[in-house]
Amino acid sequence: MSNPSKQKGSAWESAIVAYLREHHNASAHRNVQMGSKDIGDVDGYYLHALEAKAEKEIKLPSYIAQANKEAGHAGQPFGCAVVKRRMKGTADGYVVRDLRTDVRLMNRLRDAEALLEEYAFEAWLEHDAHHREAA
Structure with missing residues (x-):
């Protein structure tokens, strides 16, 4: 090349x-x-x-x-x-x-986490704790 x-x-x-x-x-x-x-x-x-x-x-x-x-x-x-x-x-x-794309992504993430929290609370707690760790 x-x-x-x-x-x-x-x-x-x-x-x-x-x-x-x-x-x-x-x-x-x-x-x-x-x-x-x-x-x-x-x-x-x-x-x-x-x-x-x-x-x-x-x-x-x-x-x-x-x-x-x-x-x-x-x-x-x-x-x-x-x-x-x-x-x-x-x-x-x-x-x-762009912001439009990011808002769509965040809405999808928010909605998925709300479903997980509602239907599998213990799994959501573990997921939430894991992903709250600082980078």
């Missing part, structure tokens, strides 16, 4: 996949590009089409629009961009989505 920008982007995608495999989903992987019907750069981020960006100039509006479009192509309810933070590791990258 002779294009330095493409190399940087591929390296960032690979770093995201490695991070997701260790901390979220062991089957996360890079997607094959599909042209106008792209489904995001990385598969395996629960409920999301993930667009990876490692560019010197950050252009959030276009990243979010692209992620949302590709979520539709992928049949995922949410799109997000994972933007490389200069001079930082993968875990310090930015996960970015």
